[in-house]
Amino acid sequence: MTNPVAIIEVTNVTKSIVSGARRVDILRGIDFHVPRGQYVAIMGPSGSGKSTLLGLLAGLDSPTTGSIVLDGEEITGLGEDELALLRGRKIGFVFQSYHLIPTLTAEENVLLPAELAGNGHVRDARGRACELLEAVGLLDRRTHYPVQLSGGEQQRVALARAFMVRPPILLADEPTGNLDSANGHQVLELLLTLNRQQGTTLLLVTHDQELAANADRRLILRDGRIVSDET
Numbered sequence: 001m002t003n004p005v006a007i008i009e010v011t012n013v014t015k016s017i018v019s020g021a022r023r024v025d026i027l028r029g030i031d032f033h034v035p036r037g038q039y040v041a042i043m044g045p046s047g048s049g050k051s052t053l054l055g056l057l058a059g060l061d062s063p064t065t066g067s068i069v070l071d072g073e074e075i076t077g078l079g080e081d082e083l084a085l086l087r088g089r090k091i092g093f094v095f096q097s098y099h100l101i102p103t104l105t106a107e108e109n110v111l112l113p114a115e116l117a118g119n120g121h122v123r124d125a126r127g128r129a130c131e132l133l134e135a136v137g138l139l140d141r142r143t144h145y146p147v148q149l150s151g152g153e154q155q156r157v158a159l160a161r162a163f164m165v166r167p168p169i170l171l172a173d174e175p176t177g178n179l180d181s182a183n184g185h186q187v188l189e190l191l192l193t194l195n196r197q198q199g200t201t202l203l204l205v206t207h208d209q210e211l212a213a214n215a216d217r218r219l220i221l222r223d224g225r226i227v228s229d230e231t
């Protein structure tokens with residue numbers, strides 16, 4: 001049964017990796033539903049499977065068993081092309097390292113998801129890219145290349161890029177992990193403000209207790225299982 005209010009439905013997901021004679025069980029049966037618009041903090045010790053789970057939700061990798069339904073669409077079993085389209089329409093990501101394209105300017109990096117999705121007119125897309133760059137305080141830096149920007153500035157460009165196509169789901173994996181606390185704080189404030197403005201469903205992996213305390217819900221992983229799910 002699909003749940004009409006859940007935008008993310010994860011059912012009995014496992015992920016095992018076999019290398020040589022060894023099998024590593026990274027996720028050992030994950031079940032949870034996320035209602036639309038919820039802000040979920042995902043916590044747990046290093047190696048507990050947080051990034052693996054986010055990668056599966058993003059369709060960057062497929063689970064060994066189980067089902068993942070995003071916005072009513074089963075993503076397990078989709079081919080590469082279908083997954084790429086789905087990502088373009090439904091998912092924004094922010095990673096610990098910024099993953100900007102070095103040969104593109106800040107503005108071109110922000111525009112990229114719209115170009116990949118192939119939707120909308122380029123002029124509308126440029127307007128939106130400029131609005132987002134303004135929201136992250138970098139409009140005057142739009143013609144600069146990533147190498148000309150600080151770490152915090154690059155992560156703010158990555159945030160603007162993540163919101164470019166108004167994704168209903170935003171996945172963020174320790175987005176401030178490489179920043180000092182002042183820059184990290186600014187990036188998080190922006191992330192949460194944009195998230196509220198756009199009504200995005202947010203899954204944020206973090207080690208920060210204070211941040212997690214402000215989330216609508218905290219999921220804690222340990223050894224590939226959810227050991228606590230608290231709202």
Ligand SMILES: Nc1ncnc2c1ncn2[C@@H]1O[C@H](COP(=O)(O)OP(=O)(O)OP(=O)(O)O)[C@@H](O)[C@H]1O
Pocket residue numbers: 017024026044045046047048049050051052053
């Ligand atoms: N491709 C792989 N091959 C073998 N083991 C892997 C692979 N990817 C991840 N793992 C293992 O799976 C476990 C979970 O990794 P994952 O990156 O999801 O943890 P995490 O919770 O994000 O940790 P951290 O807080 O350090 O980022 C780790 O023990 C890791 O070594």
Ligand SMILES: [Mg+2]
Pocket residue numbers: 050051052173
């Ligand atoms: Mg991780």
